[in-house]
Amino acid sequence: EPEVTQTPSHQVTQMGQEVILRCVPISNHLYFYWYRQILGQKVEFLVSFYNNEISEKSEIFDDQFSVERPDGSNFTLKIRSTKLEDSAMYFCASSSPQGMPQETQYFGPGTRLLVL
Amino acid sequence: QKEVEQNSGPLSVPEGAIASLNCTYSDRGSQSFFWYRQYSGKSPELIMFIYSNGDKEDGRFTAQLNKASQYVSLLIRDSQPSDSATYLCAVNMMTGAGSYQLTFGKGTKLSVIP
Numbered sequence: 001e002p003e004v005t006q007t008p009s010h011q012v013t014q015m016g017q018e019v020i021l022r023c024v025p026i027s028n029h030l031y032f033y034w035y036r037q038i039l040g041q042k043v044e045f046l047v048s049f050y051n052n053e054i055s056e057k058s059e060i061f062d063d064q065f066s067v068e069r070p071d072g073s074n075f076t077l078k079i080r081s082t083k084l085e086d087s088a089m090y091f092c093a094s095s096s097p098q099g100m101p102q103e104t105q106y107f108g109p110g111t112r113l114l115v116l
Numbered sequence: 117q118k119e120v121e122q123n124s125g126p127l128s129v130p131e132g133a134i135a136s137l138n139c140t141y142s143d144r145g146s147q148s149f150f151w152y153r154q155y156s157g158k159s160p161e162l163i164m165f166i167y168s169n170g171d172k173e174d175g176r177f178t179a180q181l182n183k184a185s186q187y188v189s190l191l192i193r194d195s196q197p198s199d200s201a202t203y204l205c206a207v208n209m210m211t212g213a214g215s216y217q218l219t220f221g222k223g224t225k226l227s228v229i230p
């Protein structure tokens with residue numbers, strides 16, 4: 001069964017450093033997403049991406065964040081200058097082989113980011 | 117602020133019993149509703165989705181939707197210790213820009229006691 005994959009599984013970085021989190025969505029899906037979950041808190045939407053552009057972003061997704069689909073398979077989240085409060089689990093998700101934004105989202109295993 | 121509310125629990129049920137998980141949402145225009153299961157330190161795993169009012173059954177799981185009351189529930193029959201996890205209710209809400217955003221509740225922690 002196709003699944004969303006993410007690398008790395010764990011990332012430790014120093015405050016102020018740039019990190020890139022990588023995702024390979026399910027191959028026939030058209031919508032891609034990033035979410036984060038701070039330890040003990042709820043899953044929070046960051047950004048959605050469709051047709052090679054951002055379709056929606058939350059208040060969390062400020063100028064320090066960017067997303068990119070550099071080729072036909074990868075989808076990346078870049079945090080330009082990490083802060084302590086960026087420490088969280090980051091989940092990639094994909095959906096919509098039919099191109100409908102309401103469709104089920106399937107989540108990758110996550111990247112645990114720790115900013116020191 | 118568009119919200120999804122769940123009782124955080126913990127909800128404890130004996131093995132073999134029915135577990136009932138509830139969720140309310142604020143956006144009356146929401147069209148798709150999801151239940152995910154999340155084990156500690158893992159990613160959300162889809163259990164069920166429901167789009168229409170009424171009940172939808174899949175094995176031991178039944179999702180119920182009442183759009184008039186803005187209420188979604190999940191019943192787990194014959195609960196097993198392996199069902200012990202946090203159950204996340206998620207609602208696809210339309211944004212001001214006409215797109216959709218999946219909004220999660222905080223989750224209900226279920227513990228099935230052998």
